Amino acid sequence: MAEEIIADSYVGFDSITQQIEHKLLKRGFQFNVILVGQTGLGKSTLINTIFASHLVDSKGRFTSDEPVRQTTEIQAVSHVIVENGVKLRLNIVDTPGYGDQVNNENCWDPIVKYIKDQHSAYLRKELTAKRDRYIQDTRIHCCLYFITRRGTPCAPSTEVVNVVPVIAKSDSLTIEEREKFKVQIREELVYHNIRLYPFDTDEDDEEEKQLNESIRDIIPFAIVGSESSVLVDGKSVRGRKNRWGVVNVEDPSHCEFVHLRNFLTRTHLQDLIETTALIHYEAFRSKQLLALKDANQRPAGQ
Template structure:
């Protein structure tokens, strides 16, 4: 008896006998062997496979120092991962981020596991001269493509290549209420060519609702005027349904977010929020800020789309460029991707 045993995909696919249509339809030739199986069974197979293997998602936060990037990383995890209980005067000092740093948590929702990795980056803008402050970040993103390429190109490659590519890069815009600064424009222009950029208005609690809406419109205009294509990019809408949904999202981007890593008591419930003289700003309350929209876009509604665009567009153009770059590239089953000189010196 299989009772108590975990069901295998095949056992799930085998329908109970009373549901099985027993007619002489030639389309049902497999009936004897498999029971009733419709095309929809493919969906079950995909779902079961995903639930078993889980999936990975890699995020990065970028922006000037002090805009709340590290806090937002904590907010994201705290709003998703059950935490160890924390007292009312529980405090955790966030150290200043001095280097690129990745944190991974496994998040589970309704039996589906997700390995979420967030890469926190040191802020820039501390120097008088911010020239090339994007270099380390662009370098990191490209290094992850390079790593993937080197695995993919091997003659005997892994069945599942570890994926550290950045699927989405959240760019923090300072809440000035004016226009985008040249630095932010230049940074986003460069990033948007190699990664999915999701801009947010940082520390939105420092702006009124009217100021947020006004600033949002200005940023949208500014990005358009400078030809910067942030996520969800219009060029990649697959069909008219996509377009309708994504137009709604584009209208709301950049999300005005507030981050917090402390919990407060509100109406007998513990909520993540910031205490201000006007009361508690609850980060997970859609009436208070747009953090919930950001979270849902990234790790729920558009997760697979972000991964697909990373693979099919951003990684693909890296790959093409890299392989075109030179006929210097020679494949070696042992060494992966080598320059011709390196190969020759190895001979």
């Protein structure tokens, strides 16, 4: 192990953090999220609410006479959002038709295939003889998985992507119903041995471990999304007005939207990106390269 030495006078290499920040701000950041859930759960509304921008239009079924999609479609839209000089390239992938069938046994398959296809595309670019300086990254960093009381059509594959489960339109539940449903979902996750993000690593300090534990205590996030503004005590807030009053989206006593937003954008955005690259993509990459090596070593004709 190298000996740690304190410089006798100022050298200036501590400015490397400012240099890195300047480069990163100039290049911007890429974040790719996939929305998975049955039609009519407010997926588009939630993502628009999180990023305080109208990014995705709702394309669900609005009337009973519209045909049910026979397969899960994959639809992607991209936007660049700028906040205080920080540029975020946001790629939003929607999955209309997911879980809308009577038999939803294999409805997760096209989503897993899409996620693996993005890994495969990145790997091909990485292995080219003359690769781009910055490879366009379409790997999915986060899967927002929408759950309803009607039950989950099938269990998500947490081996290929960071899955973040949310209880959609939680204002339709009482507090007691919501907590009971959360317990039920957690028990199902344990029963099926599904390990959800965030993951603790050896590099995490005590503060990071405590933050991750507090998030796991909340999951699944009980959320309400709204792009509309309503007046509460003379103040304009994002929320929904019904016959009983107003659901203030940003009031933690009404729903857990604020916890989800903070988790996705303020505390774990970079970790979601790194976990995708260092855990999910790395596992995919190793498997593919080993398979390629075995194929090359196999005698001709076998």
